[in-house]
Amino acid sequence: MSQFATGVTVITTRDEQGEPHAMTANAFTSVCLDPPTVLVSVAHSTHTFGFLEKLGRFGVNILGQDQEELGAYFALRPEARKGGVEYSYADAADGLAALENSMVFMGCEVIGSHVYGDHTVYFAEVKEVRQNNHAVPPLMFFRSRWYNPAAE
Ligand SMILES: Cc1cc2nc3c(=O)[nH]c(=O)nc-3n(C[C@H](O)[C@H](O)[C@H](O)COP(=O)(O)O)c2cc1C
Structure with missing residues (x-):
């Protein structure tokens, strides 16, 4: 799978206290x-999995190349997130949180899920889209690293 280049998103949910949580x-x-439908596969070992199971909704924030630091930060377990990275959230529809300055935000409502192995795949209808007219290229991931085709 590492040979398959992808974009990078941050999935936003809410924790038990109702605070935004990102992965x-x-x-x-x-x-x-x-209807406009997306899917995301979430590991059972993540906090996001528990929050998503309760909430039934999530946000998808597509990152730009200038947000590599955020991509790395939200890939850490919350205990390992020591701060020093700047980000903020905006309120979105249905109580969701949008990561400010991401290229695109989609507010999604889970319409079905499938448990397989140690992941659950969530199918969700896109209820809201916000575009930030981002001039930068997308953040990409390839061969287990951040990837910038223009720099190769
Ligand atoms: C580029 C990249 C992509 C990732 N994609 C996923 C993914 O699609 N699903 C998933 O469950 N974890 C994925 N992860 C791992 C999670 O980001 C990581 O386990 C995170 O610590 C989970 O946070 P949480 O426990 O606070 O929810 C990815 C990590 C990286 C670096």
Whole structure:
């Protein structure tokens, strides 16, 4: 799978206190346009899994190349996130949180899920889209590293 280049998203949910919670994810794809549907595959070992099971909704924030630091930060376990990285959230529809300055935010409602192995795949309908008219290229991941084709 490391030979398959992907974009990078941050999945936003809410924790038990209702605070925004974020996790880096690239197992994300479009499913169909009518109705607008996406899927994300979430490991059972993540905090996001528990929050998502309760909430039934999530945000998808597509990162730009200038947000590599955020992609790395939200890939750490929350205990290992020591701060020093700047980010903020904006309130989105249905109580979701949008990561400010991501290229695109999608507010999604889970319409089905499939448990397989140590992951659950969530199918979700896109209810809200915010585009930030980001001029930078997308953040990419390839061969287990951040990837910038223009720099190769
Ligand atoms: C580029 C990249 C992509 C990732 N994609 C996923 C993914 O699609 N699904 C997943 O469950 N974890 C994925 N992870 C791992 C999570 O980001 C990581 O386990 C994180 O610590 C989980 O945070 P949480 O426990 O606070 O929810 C990815 C990590 C990286 C670096």
